[in-house]
Amino acid sequence: MASGSVEGEQSSLADDYDALISTTDVELLKRAWRNEKAAPEILRFESDLITRVREQIELMEETVEEKLTVGTDPLSVSLYQMDLDRTLFLLRSYLRIRILKIEKYMFHIRKTEELWNRLSKDEKFFTERCTDDLKKHLEESVLSKLPENYQSYERQSVISEEDDMVPEPRLDTFVLCRSKEYLTGIQLEDGPVDDRSKLFEMEPDVLYFICYKSIKSLVESGKIDLL
Amino acid sequence: MANYYDIDDILVEEEIVSVIFQKAASGVGIDPSSETDFIETGSKVELPFWLAHELQLRQAVSVNVPPCFNQKTRLEIQADCACVDLRSRCPYFYEFGCKIAPIVGDRTIGFLLLSAFKNRYREVLTKAHTAAITAGSKFWTILTNEEINLYETAQSAMASFKKWRMGGARFQIASILGRKRKPTE
Amino acid sequence: MAGQSNHELSLFSAEELEFIAEDEIVDIVPNLKMDPLCLISGDFGPFTPQIVTQVPLWLAIALKKRGKCSIVPPQWMSVEKLTQVLEAERDSQEMSEHLPFHYVEISRLLFDHARDNISDAYMVRSLIEDIRDVRFHKVETDLEAFNGRTIAVKIKNLSAMEVNIVRPFIGRALQAFYKHDSPDLIPDPERVSDRRPQVAPNAPRRQLRR
Numbered sequence: 366m367a368s369g370s371v372e373g374e375q376s377s378l379a380d381d382y383d384a385l386i387s388t389t390d391v392e393l394l395k396r397a398w399r400n401e402k403a404a405p406e407i408l409r410f411e412s413d414l415i416t417r418v419r420e421q422i423e424l425m426e427e428t429v430e431e432k433l434t435v436g437t438d439p440l441s442v443s444l445y446q447m448d449l450d451r452t453l454f455l456l457r458s459y460l461r462i463r464i465l466k467i468e469k470y471m472f473h474i475r476k477t478e479e480l481w482n483r484l485s486k487d488e489k490f491f492t493e494r495c496t497d498d499l500k501k502h503l504e505e506s507v508l509s510k511l512p513e514n515y516q517s518y519e520r521q522s523v524i525s526e527e528d529d530m531v532p533e534p535r536l537d538t539f540v541l542c543r544s545k546e547y548l549t550g551i552q553l554e555d556g557p558v559d560d561r562s563k564l565f566e567m568e569p570d571v572l573y574f575i576c577y578k579s580i581k582s583l584v585e586s587g588k589i590d591l592l
Numbered sequence: 593m594a595n596y597y598d599i600d601d602i603l604v605e606e607e608i609v610s611v612i613f614q615k616a617a618s619g620v621g622i623d624p625s626s627e628t629d630f631i632e633t634g635s636k637v638e639l640p641f642w643l644a645h646e647l648q649l650r651q652a653v654s655v656n657v658p659p660c661f662n663q664k665t666r667l668e669i670q671a672d673c674a675c676v677d678l679r680s681r682c683p684y685f686y687e688f689g690c691k692i693a694p695i696v697g698d699r700t701i702g703f704l705l706l707s708a709f710k711n712r713y714r715e716v717l718t719k720a721h722t723a724a725i726t727a728g729s730k731f732w733t734i735l736t737n738e739e740i741n742l743y744e745t746a747q748s749a750m751a752s753f754k755k756w757r758m759g760g761a762r763f764q765i766a767s768i769l770g771r772k773r774k775p776t777e
Numbered sequence: 778m779a780g781q782s783n784h785e786l787s788l789f790s791a792e793e794l795e796f797i798a799e800d801e802i803v804d805i806v807p808n809l810k811m812d813p814l815c816l817i818s819g820d821f822g823p824f825t826p827q828i829v830t831q832v833p834l835w836l837a838i839a840l841k842k843r844g845k846c847s848i849v850p851p852q853w854m855s856v857e858k859l860t861q862v863l864e865a866e867r868d869s870q871e872m873s874e875h876l877p878f879h880y881v882e883i884s885r886l887l888f889d890h891a892r893d894n895i896s897d898a899y900m901v902r903s904l905i906e907d908i909r910d911v912r913f914h915k916v917e918t919d920l921e922a923f924n925g926r927t928i929a930v931k932i933k934n935l936s937a938m939e940v941n942i943v944r945p946f947i948g949r950a951l952q953a954f955y956k957h958d959s960p961d962l963i964p965d966p967e968r969v970s971d972r973r974p975q976v977a978p979n980a981p982r983r984q985l986r987r
Contacts, residue, residue, distance in 0.1 A: 389817075389818060389819055390817075391817055391818045391819075395797070395800075399789075402789065418817075421817050422817070425816075425817055438811070440809075440811070440843060440845065441811055441812070441814065443839070444814055444816075444836060444839060444840075445814065445816065447835065447836075447839055448814075448816035448817055448818055448836075449817065450765055451796075451799075451818065451835065452817045452818065454796070521596075529596060530596045530597075531596075532595075532596065532597060535595075537952065537955065537956075538948070538952065539947070539948040539949075539951045539952055539955075540948075541940060541944055541948075565928060565929065568931075571931060571932070571933050572931075572932040572933075572935060572940060573929045573930065573931055573932070574929060574930040574932065574947055574948065574951060575928065575929040575930075576928070576929075576951075576955065579928065579929075592789075592937075686953065686956075686957065689957075690956060690957070702957060702958070705957040706954070706957040706958055709953055709954065709957055710923070710954070713923070713950055713953075714921050717917060717920055717921060717946070717950075718917065718921070720946060721913070721917065721942070721943075721946075738953060741949070742946065742949050742950060742953070745945040745946055745949050746943075746945065746946040748945075749788075749941070749942050749943070749944070749945045749946065750942055752790065752791055753791055753938065753941075753942050755791075756790075756791030756792065756795070756885075757791075757885060759889070
């Protein structure tokens, strides 16, 4: 990506290199982290990837431990430790953004099957406990003291036709995205009236600001990266 | 609903609109000028938007176009958009416009909002990433809340970039994270 | 405004961009002998004195800090190349494509940690500042031309840091344009009449929501 635009012989070398490192799990984690950070709603938990990264982290922790006991050159140990810290940062940050989103939209996530299925086992457990606790708290401290028609934590009153008090992510947020390949014939799901029928195309490695809901499915299928 | 808990969204609905009662209503004390609690058909009353909206849904009132979207304001916006003091007319000019347009059924309000924003946004833009505006500047006093938010958004992005460039703090490991993790199982 | 925390959520800090840029590969000339490093992020080395090798920037800086290598500044970070870029930037409204995506972060990292490895450091630094200024003015000029009737805004050759600075502003402005231009602002007449008999107090709020 970055090196793509550097001219000359460096360019092909850098491209090869990019292709090579794009396969490492750290690169994949970085991509998942950026997507998760930039997307307004919670994305599918990268379960296989996270399992692999966790394994690599544990392995590296053991390696560092071992190197310390056999008295390996401290410089090299500190470099291993730095690499480990960087990976841990990505992993922690990834998990924390997800928790932030869950805390913010927990009721919505819990009742929306599509979103619920995107969570990991631990996240589901966390969400259940959060929603149960908050619901109980709201009911005990406020709702039970209100007139009968106003005791829902989801609806303003019994005549509300939908769950109008449940915060939801704003899918009309504008996001910054980039495609790796040339994409044509993208049918936008939404947009200003004049443009709605038009097909949209994306050049590779060019940045676009676009409404998240228009490209949601392309983000989910991995064709487009957010950044 | 996305923004039930949004304080600004609630405040927008506090904006006063004038309505004309289509039905007589008794037992209500919403018209302070009236000595009785009875409102006759055809009475003109000023109400907060949220109440006017509810009554309109019940066909009890018809809502008038608020002064900030009337012909006079429109002409002023057309003439010198960037300098019009929208703030004193309505701090939530755009948000209120979006809410009032379907109620009064006036499609031209959408165009008005769009053209006003388009022209004024440029002014915000040119100031946003460069000079900081002093607190007392006239510029502040004519902007709507959304315009001020937009300006502040740009300013804070630029400020955090400058801080970083001047050698702001680099990522460091929190001491608690430096320690060895306990096995979770 | 609603969604403000959303904006914050999606924003990358300058420090986070720096973190990302630290994975960019640079050439170093080690002055120590060290076995290859098999890291989670890839295998690097072996390290042999005076033999150029490629490592990520964070690794280069770590070695440099300990006096174990010198960093070879990337080709684009020379007075000659940067002068060309600056001229090109001044000549055209288009953004030059000769700078890497993370040029702002890379140059700051190298100035902070490997200044002695950059020839004409002072000149290089001021050229980069000038280039950034020229480019930023171009972005602003482009932004002034916004008219709102667009489904997407295409940004060619803007760097990671540059785009990150304007991202909150553009995102917010586009959202405002989008909202005021939305067909939902006024529902179809049939829908209005459908809605009429309804007396549910809160139902119609929805279509008004941004």
